[in-house]
Amino acid sequence: MYTQAKRQRNSIEPPAGVRLIRYVDALREAFEQEMERDSKVFLFGLDVDDHKGIQGSTVGLQEKFGKERVFCTPLSEDAMTGVAIGAAMAGYRPIHVHIRMDFMLLCMNQLVNMGAKSHYMYNGQVNVPMVIRAMIGRSWGQGGQHSQALHALFMHIPGLKVVAPSNANDAKGCMIAAIRDNNPVIFIEHRLLYAIDGYVPYQSYDVPLGKARVLQEGEDITIVAVSHMVMEALRARKHLETVGIQAEIIDPISLWPLDIHTISQSVQKTGRLLVVDNAWLTCGASSEIITQVYEQCSANYHTIPQMARLGFAFTTCPTTKPLENVFYPNSRTIAAKAYQMIKGQDHHWEAPMHAQTEIDAFKGPF
Amino acid sequence: MKIWIEDPMHTPELVARLYKKMSLIRRFELRLADIYHTDAIKSPVHLSVGQESVAVGVCDPLEKTDIISNTYRCHATYLAKGGDLHAMMAELYGKQTGCAGGKAGSMHLVDIKNGVLGASAVVGTTIPIAAGYALAMQREAKITGYQRVVVSMFGDGGTEEGCFYETINFAALHKLPIIFVCENNRLAIHTPIEKRWATEKLCERIATYDMKTHKIDDGDVFKIRDTIVRVINHIRKEGGGPVFLECATYRALEHVGPRDDHGDSYRDQDDYQRWQEQDQIIRLGKMLDDSTRRMIDDEVTADIQAAEAFAANSPYPEEEELYTHVYASETTKK
Numbered sequence: 001m002y003t004q005a006k007r008q009r010n011s012i013e014p015p016a017g018v019r020l021i022r023y024v025d026a027l028r029e030a031f032e033q034e035m036e037r038d039s040k041v042f043l044f045g046l047d048v049d050d051h052k053g054i055q056g057s058t059v060g061l062q063e064k065f066g067k068e069r070v071f072c073t074p075l076s077e078d079a080m081t082g083v084a085i086g087a088a089m090a091g092y093r094p095i096h097v098h099i100r101m102d103f104m105l106l107c108m109n110q111l112v113n114m115g116a117k118s119h120y121m122y123n124g125q126v127n128v129p130m131v132i133r134a135m136i137g138r139s140w141g142q143g144g145q146h147s148q149a150l151h152a153l154f155m156h157i158p159g160l161k162v163v164a165p166s167n168a169n170d171a172k173g174c175m176i177a178a179i180r181d182n183n184p185v186i187f188i189e190h191r192l193l194y195a196i197d198g199y200v201p202y203q204s205y206d207v208p209l210g211k212a213r214v215l216q217e218g219e220d221i222t223i224v225a226v227s228h229m230v231m232e233a234l235r236a237r238k239h240l241e242t243v244g245i246q247a248e249i250i251d252p253i254s255l256w257p258l259d260i261h262t263i264s265q266s267v268q269k270t271g272r273l274l275v276v277d278n279a280w281l282t283c284g285a286s287s288e289i290i291t292q293v294y295e296q297c298s299a300n301y302h303t304i305p306q307m308a309r310l311g312f313a314f315t316t317c318p319t320t321k322p323l324e325n326v327f328y329p330n331s332r333t334i335a336a337k338a339y340q341m342i343k344g345q346d347h348h349w350e351a352p353m354h355a356q357t358e359i360d361a362f363k364g365p366f
Numbered sequence: 367m368k369i370w371i372e373d374p375m376h377t378p379e380l381v382a383r384l385y386k387k388m389s390l391i392r393r394f395e396l397r398l399a400d401i402y403h404t405d406a407i408k409s410p411v412h413l414s415v416g417q418e419s420v421a422v423g424v425c426d427p428l429e430k431t432d433i434i435s436n437t438y439r440c441h442a443t444y445l446a447k448g449g450d451l452h453a454m455m456a457e458l459y460g461k462q463t464g465c466a467g468g469k470a471g472s473m474h475l476v477d478i479k480n481g482v483l484g485a486s487a488v489v490g491t492t493i494p495i496a497a498g499y500a501l502a503m504q505r506e507a508k509i510t511g512y513q514r515v516v517v518s519m520f521g522d523g524g525t526e527e528g529c530f531y532e533t534i535n536f537a538a539l540h541k542l543p544i545i546f547v548c549e550n551n552r553l554a555i556h557t558p559i560e561k562r563w564a565t566e567k568l569c570e571r572i573a574t575y576d577m578k579t580h581k582i583d584d585g586d587v588f589k590i591r592d593t594i595v596r597v598i599n600h601i602r603k604e605g606g607g608p609v610f611l612e613c614a615t616y617r618a619l620e621h622v623g624p625r626d627d628h629g630d631s632y633r634d635q636d637d638y639q640r641w642q643e644q645d646q647i648i649r650l651g652k653m654l655d656d657s658t659r660r661m662i663d664d665e666v667t668a669d670i671q672a673a674e675a676f677a678a679n680s681p682y683p684e685e686e687e688l689y690t691h692v693y694a695s696e697t698t699k700k
Binding site: 068073074076078079080081082083084085086087088089090091092094109110113114118119120121122123124125126127128129158159161182183 | 465476484493506535694
């Protein structure tokens with residue numbers, strides 16, 4: 001596997017064989033390399049072959065691989081998911097694209113009743129190797145039905161895998177691993193990550209599903225952040241450095257299977273765990289991560305670490321900016337929470353306002 | 367009746383074969399109904415008694431490599447397509463030797479090597495999956511030069527699901543090599559079609575998608591089979607497809623379970639009478655000479671007894687089996 005992402009970020013000169021490209025272009029490269037490698041891979045969904053090509057992630061693929069392997073669909077998310085499952089059972093490797101994750105709620109019957117269960121229910125007679133791309137929107141008025149992060153719904157179901165890479169290197173490697181996997185993989189992409197550059201190898205490689213990545217090392221607290229919240233957690237780490245706190249930042253990358261071992265090891269070292277989910281907390285990924293850490297500590301008679309979590313406000317996401325600002329955790333609320341966990345409940349501290357971020361830069365409309 | 371035997375398409379051999387397939391399905395299911403009270407079968411059963419001619423008429427002309435996709439009322443199509451009888455009975459018994467190792471039961475029968483896709487308990491669910499399989503077969507045929515055909519079976523209730531219309535549109539758009547077959551028994555559990563459909567013009571509705579349709583309203587096994595033969599030729603040899611068939615039929619027993627529920631208030635006794643008079647197993651039985659019919663009946667009896675013994679004597683799965691096949695382990699080669 002390729003070098004740690006943190007080394008890429010810290011180095012000034014790019015390592016050999018890599019270059020800076022955007023998250024969205026890293027995805028596109030994964031499709032191109034996998035479709036070249038395996039003629040059974042095809043990609044479909046509304047707008048995948050239009051002039052904008054899903055923010056560029058599918059641009060040029062139809063020209064290269066033809067209309068049978070890259071094609072648009074009617075707005076029939078339920079049946080198209082079934083079509084993907086049927087083709088997968090017949091030995092193909094479909095990639096089905098949703099421009100917003102919210103539309104996946106139209107596919108739940110196919111995904112949960114057939115996609116997840118067929119390999120088990122039919123006792124291994126069929127495999128369902130498919131990738132569902134789902135984009136989470138945020139900001140510029142995306143609102144209640146264009147910004148949901150529903151990974152916990154899918155983590156709950158035996159038979160599904162759920163991944164949410166946060167940087168370009170992992171986006172490419174994880175997509176390649178997802179396409180090669182013989183199970184249905186829900187591949188969660190955050191719209192605000194698309195434009196962010198990262199060092200990505202030219203060649204094909206896979207980032208294994210089920211392996212977390214320690215992005216930054218630290219001794220004082222473990223922050224596990226999901227999807228776009230990795231960006232906020234990395235910024236929070238910088239805030240915390242100014243007050244002498246070293247946070248260890250972990251990106252699970254794969255939410256299911258979950259690499260609890262890497263997280264637990266870190267928490268053993270720091271004694272504190274803050275989970276920052278890019279989603280609601282109730283019955284969520286944060287609940288699962290904290291429970292598993294607790295169970296491991298209990299089972300091994302370890303001291304129970306200090307644990308807390310942050311995530312979306314338990315409301316529907318509002319469109320207006322002043323309300324949206326308080327709906328999401330941000331680097332300052334994350335830093336303040338970590339500070340409080342370390343210094344004690346009575347110690348309040350707020351980092352200074354942070355610089356412009358990809359959030360402020362995003363002007364929609366898509 | 368003689369007209370069918372004189373028709374060159376309908377040789378005595380064909381009559382005997384169709385009679386045997388339909389008899390096997392009915393007598394197998396009636397045997398299930400007989401032993402249901404013993405709890406040997408630990409699965410809800412949705413019996414196809416009365417609907418055998420659709421399954422057999424549709425499946426008889428299919429090749430082993432063709433595919434059938436099912437509903438939870440799948441015993442008839444599973445057997446008609448050549449699904450393994452012993453593995454089916456063992457599955458109903460919850461045994462390790464069952465077609466899905468005891469993990470599927472009656473509602474999810476599967477036999478991929480004989481072209482039977484796994485069935486679903488959720489109405490309509492398998493319709494788009496069959497279309498996805500047909501899409502794959504369409505791609506495959508461009509490499510192999512041979513077009514396999516997919517048949518998607520569903521009931522009148524299935525046509526009320528959104529995914530049905532989504533699939534019809536997609537299949538017509540992509541000219542998929544698929545035959546949609548609606549087994550219209552006019553009942554969804556206990557609710558008659560009159561309470562569910564604004565009009566009964568199903569074929570007319572589907573024809574607006576620019577899809578060829580056929581309606582067979584009397585369960586005649588020869589008419590169903592002949593139609594399917596023509597449709598398969600159209601798809602396999604002329605690159606045609608998709609095609610839609612509506613086959614009227616009659617569910618003789620209750621929705622789920624072994625009981626004849628004609629004493630319940632919702633049943634129309636005149637319909638029952640009419641469908642009994644045109645019962646295809648009785649009809650084809652009369653077309654055979656006595657010794658042939660007796661020989662077939664004896665073979666069917668022996669087949670069912672052997673399946674029952676196989677199931678009874680097979681072991682239950684080991685407890686470790688609980689966790690096998692949650693995830694497919696291997697990934698594709700790199």
